[in-house]
Amino acid sequence: MKPTDIRDPNYFHKVVDCQWACPAHTPVPEYIRLIAAGRYSDAYLINWKSNVFPGILGRTCDRPCEPACRRGRVEKEPVAICRLKRVAADYKDDITARLPKPVEKKNGKRIVCVGGGPASLAVARDLAPLGYDITVLDQDPQAGGMMRTQIPKFRLPDSVIDEECGYILDLGVAFAGGKRVDSLKALLAENWDAIFVGCGAPRGRDLDIPGRKEAAKNIHIGIDWLSSVSFGHTTKIGKRVIVLGGGNTAMDCCRSSLRLGGEDVQVVVRSGFEEMKASPWEKEDAMHEGIPIHNYLVPKEFTHENGKLTGVVFEHVKAEKDAKGRRKLVPSGEPDRHFPCDDVLVAVGQENSFPWIERDIGIDFDEWGMPKVDERTFRSTHPKVFFGGDAAFGPKNIIWAVAHGHEAAVSIDKLLNGEDIGHRPLPAVEVVSQKMGIHEWSYDNDIAGDKRYRVPLRDKVVALKDIRAEVELGYDDALAFKEAQRCLNCDVQTVFESKLCIECDACVDICPMDCITFTPNGEEAELRTRLTAPAHNLAQDLYVVNELKTGRVMVKDEDVCLHCGLCAERCPTGAWDMQKTLIEMTQAGTACRSRA
Numbered sequence: 001m002k003p004t005d006i007r008d009p010n011y012f013h014k015v016v017d018c019q020w021a022c023p024a025h026t027p028v029p030e031y032i033r034l035i036a037a038g039r040y041s042d043a044y045l046i047n048w049k050s051n052v053f054p055g056i057l058g059r060t061c062d063r064p065c066e067p068a069c070r071r072g073r074v075e076k077e078p079v080a081i082c083r084l085k086r087v088a089a090d091y092k093d094d095i096t097a098r099l100p101k102p103v104e105k106k107n108g109k110r111i112v113c114v115g116g117g118p119a120s121l122a123v124a125r126d127l128a129p130l131g132y133d134i135t136v137l138d139q140d141p142q143a144g145g146m147m148r149t150q151i152p153k154f155r156l157p158d159s160v161i162d163e164e165c166g167y168i169l170d171l172g173v174a175f176a177g178g179k180r181v182d183s184l185k186a187l188l189a190e191n192w193d194a195i196f197v198g199c200g201a202p203r204g205r206d207l208d209i210p211g212r213k214e215a216a217k218n219i220h221i222g223i224d225w226l227s228s229v230s231f232g233h234t235t236k237i238g239k240r241v242i243v244l245g246g247g248n249t250a251m252d253c254c255r256s257s258l259r260l261g262g263e264d265v266q267v268v269v270r271s272g273f274e275e276m277k278a279s280p281w282e283k284e285d286a287m288h289e290g291i292p293i294h295n296y297l298v299p300k301e302f303t304h305e306n307g308k309l310t311g312v313v314f315e316h317v318k319a320e321k322d323a324k325g326r327r328k329l330v331p332s333g334e335p336d337r338h339f340p341c342d343d344v345l346v347a348v349g350q351e352n353s354f355p356w357i358e359r360d361i362g363i364d365f366d367e368w369g370m371p372k373v374d375e376r377t378f379r380s381t382h383p384k385v386f387f388g389g390d391a392a393f394g395p396k397n398i399i400w401a402v403a404h405g406h407e408a409a410v411s412i413d414k415l416l417n418g419e420d421i422g423h424r425p426l427p428a429v430e431v432v433s434q435k436m437g438i439h440e441w442s443y444d445n446d447i448a449g450d451k452r453y454r455v456p457l458r459d460k461v462v463a464l465k466d467i468r469a470e471v472e473l474g475y476d477d478a479l480a481f482k483e484a485q486r487c488l489n490c491d492v493q494t495v496f497e498s499k500l501c502i503e504c505d506a507c508v509d510i511c512p513m514d515c516i517t518f519t520p521n522g523e524e525a526e527l528r529t530r531l532t533a534p535a536h537n538l539a540q541d542l543y544v545v546n547e548l549k550t551g552r553v554m555v556k557d558e559d560v561c562l563h564c565g566l567c568a569e570r571c572p573t574g575a576w577d578m579q580k581t582l583i584e585m586t587q588a589g590t591a592c593r594s595r596a
Contacts, residue, residue, distance in 0.1 A: 012493055032081070035087055040093070060398060087477075100129035117144065123409045125167075201352045209302065222253045254291050258290075270317065289464065313337070318331075412588070433580075457473065492578050503550055505518060513533070
């Protein structure tokens with residue numbers, strides 16, 4: 001194998017698994033260390049630069065960082081990265097003086113964002129401080145998009161949305177609430193320099209089965225019903241409620257139903273429990289509130305009498321694999337099952353709807369009715385029109401929408417400065433040694449078996465009485481410190497200098513994970529099999545250094561290394577060093593332009 005080029009900015013980025021897994025590439029270990037030090041405002045601003053909505057995401061993020069967390073190498077539960085983000089938001093000081101100020105002298109370029117959700121607000125946040133004249137249009141009276149309309153208040157209070165959307169609008173962004181866009185052609189005629197479409201996936205899928213029309217009064221589309229609840233238009237529901245679907249929207253629907261008068265609320269899913277799209281913690285929260293989840297049942301018919309819904313008939317199914325190994329659901333042969341109910345909430349998925357985008361304005365659509373969008377630049381086939389969030393590639397989540405917004409903002413900034421938007425900037429990487437003495441480091445490198453600390457919850461009886469009472473109370477500062485101490489500081493890298501190595505194998509002996517090997521070189525596939533501990537995870541790199549005196553190479557498996565620093569402490573010559581890497585993605589501005 002060739003020696004590893006650790007100057008490649010993506011090399012150590014990939015080793016910081018939590019940051020690599022985050023779509024917005026938030027420097028997770030950096031802000032967790034600041035939380036442990038009680039520097040909540042600094043931790044918040046690091047988050048704000050990357051993910052824009054720390055308080056919102058600290059309550060609602062889908063947490064792609066946590067399955068990647070290195071704590072999972074030694075324990076079952078990862079660090080509570082998401083809930084620590086909320087700690088930074090809850091305990092920060094007034095940080096408004098530290099945010100960018102509105103630009104008085106604009107640069108003359110006008111940009112409009114369609115939709116006031118996370119993708120559009122991320123674009124506005126990035127571009128407004130650069131002098132662009134940004135206008136955000138939304139059919140709802142307040143900014144926030146799906147964060148405000150589709151996430152229940154017991155999970156995300158309005159005060160948090162108001163605060164974090166306010167930070168963006170206060171940058172001089174014009175927000176036009178109650179402004180529905182019915183024609184993109186008309187918008188293009190207004191001569192905007194760029195248009196960003198971040199309108200989300202506003203249409204919930206329906207079920208076309210017998211009885212749907214006859215019982216329509218008591219059959220509701222999940223996301224529309226949640227919006228109606230959010231705005232206070234819907235304040236009650238029947239005592240017996242069936243929720244169809246296994247995603248996060250279904251979990252929000254069933255938990256909201258309990259708070260609006262539902263006494264017998266049940267969730268019915270066509271797949272198995274483990275295959276539900278809902279996040280594991282969302283399922284746990286629903287079951288904690290006493291909501292049963294029934295699996296492998298497919299709705300066949302809505303039953304009704306005199307125009308009134310009486311229940312739903314389900315067919316039992318089971319999972320089988322066909323001749324090609326593909327999984328499919330087939331009837332199990334068991335008798336159909338009837339669930340009596342007063343209301344049904346249909347949460348079987350969302351889809352995009354673009355009736356307001358004319359098909360003769362230069363935007364190509366695919367066979368599924370989605371605009372053709374470049375996955376790197378987020379530009380459509382129209383040179384001035386960009387898409388992001390759910391509007392670009394279908395429903396995902398808030399953190400993906402933010403990531404799309406950052407990339408679209410880079411594209412728009414480069415476009416309006418006459419640059420090639422396909423040329424994407426590399427991240428900024430800073431590497432600093434953490435050595436303070438022979439056996440002292442500037443970070444806590446003690447590895448202890450600490451189980452994850454549970455987030456305190458409001459008493460269930462109290463929580464179910466008020467749909468706006470936040471259920472999760474968040475960590476206090478003492479619990480936050482303990483949870484932050486579980487972080488393994490995976491951004492502090494083991495860096496090896498071959499010229500200093502005497503090949504005494506002291507590092508091999510002391511490594512608790514057996515991830516260091518001195519061995520003859522070879523092809524990667526074969527080399528992986530003869531390491532001290534075979535390296536089976538091909539997605540994570542091997543750190544290879546040559547030029548050892550014996551002709552061997554040093555190989556370290558980055559997958560299982562805990563960054564404990566014992567190798568550096570034990571090394572008698574200082575060939576190993578612990579160097580902290582701070583990786584910051586390059587956002588819109590002069591740093592992203594090639595001419596700079």
